[in-house]
Amino acid sequence: MKKLKLLMCVIALMSFSAAALDRSKIADSVENVTPILNGQVAPKATLQTVDGDPVSLKALTMQKPTILIFYRGGWCPYCNRQLAGLKDIEGKLGELGYQILAISPETPAQLQAQKLQTKFTVKLYSDAELETISGFGIGYYIEDEKRTMYKSKWDIDLTSEKSSGTAVLPAPAVFILDQKGMVKFNYVNPDTKTRISSELLYQAAKLSL
Numbered sequence: 001m002k003k004l005k006l007l008m009c010v011i012a013l014m015s016f017s018a019a020a021l022d023r024s025k026i027a028d029s030v031e032n033v034t035p036i037l038n039g040q041v042a043p044k045a046t047l048q049t050v051d052g053d054p055v056s057l058k059a060l061t062m063q064k065p066t067i068l069i070f071y072r073g074g075w076c077p078y079c080n081r082q083l084a085g086l087k088d089i090e091g092k093l094g095e096l097g098y099q100i101l102a103i104s105p106e107t108p109a110q111l112q113a114q115k116l117q118t119k120f121t122v123k124l125y126s127d128a129e130l131e132t133i134s135g136f137g138i139g140y141y142i143e144d145e146k147r148t149m150y151k152s153k154w155d156i157d158l159t160s161e162k163s164s165g166t167a168v169l170p171a172p173a174v175f176i177l178d179q180k181g182m183v184k185f186n187y188v189n190p191d192t193k194t195r196i197s198s199e200l201l202y203q204a205a206k207l208s209l
Helices: 002-013 057-061 077-088 090-096 108-117 131-135 144-154 198-207
Strands: 046-048 054-056 066-070 099-104 123-126 139-141 168-170 173-177 183-188
Touching: 046 057, 046 131, 054 057, 057 066, 057 099, 066 077, 077 090, 077 198, 090 198, 108 123, 173 198, 183 198
Parallel strands: 066 099, 099 123
Antiparallel strands: 046 054, 046 123, 066 173, 139 168, 173 183
């Protein structure tokens, strides 16, 4: 248990940010994102269901303790592997009283197609307006050259920031919130191929109650 708590402290330090930073600003790279910290309150933001219906993040998270998973999209194999792995702990998290929400910059239509193709054990929400992603301080710009490559090589349409027209993705991240919206745990890794393990997430969820 002592080792787990120490590991959680190390992970918390991976937020690598100072309280005075403007966390709503989109970063120029994944290494420079400035996620909100443990003890801070989740931003006010509106999401969309896979059917396109608007819903406030606050309304969702006030219902029960929440595990928020930010992922790049259904095209990302590392994200899909992470979501699929949650089936191993979903029942145990439910017993603890948690709900699991997965947030992506993909549009409701993209998520709907993804929902039809894959059996997910979490609730999917669209943040195509980038309100939640920027509010949590985990959004970063994608260079035009890379965006073009995503489209030409894999037919992936990335979501753009309306003000600049530049593509934005979220750093892979997990936040655990209480019913007041306070962050109890966060994991943000600039290595876009790395995800928190299901077992570590479960242990973090237990300690966050």
